[in-house]
Amino acid sequence: MSQVHVTRRYRFCAAHRLHTDQLSAEENWAAFGKCNNPNGHGHNYVVLVTVKSGSGQNVCNLDRLDQMVHEKVVERFDHLDLNCDPAFAELTTTGENLAKVIWDILKPVLPSDCLQKIGVIETRDNYFEYGSAA
Ligand code: NI
16 A cells, blocks of 8 residues: 655754774775765765655654654754764764664664664765664
């Protein structure tokens, strides 16, 4: 059965450093290049949240969605170092992992099966997606 979706756009600025303690300094540099710079760097992240829309079951109220995303995601990460967030204690702060972390934060606080996809735009040329299989 076809279903209408709506995507809302949110923004936050955050610092990060691509680094894993499971690799040596040389291996980290080889894997992540200048993104492994010890002083870190920042991004103007754009987060695209896609939910079920229209009428029917498990539809998400957009005011409620905005409130949840601001409260649980934007306020949590804006102007902070992602590497210091507990969600990344065991995870590298890649765009892939950020999309998955945001999914895991929002999934339990939205109506069941409402959340369809998380998109993260990290740079002009890097876009990451995580979501339920089509
Ligand atoms: Ni980066």
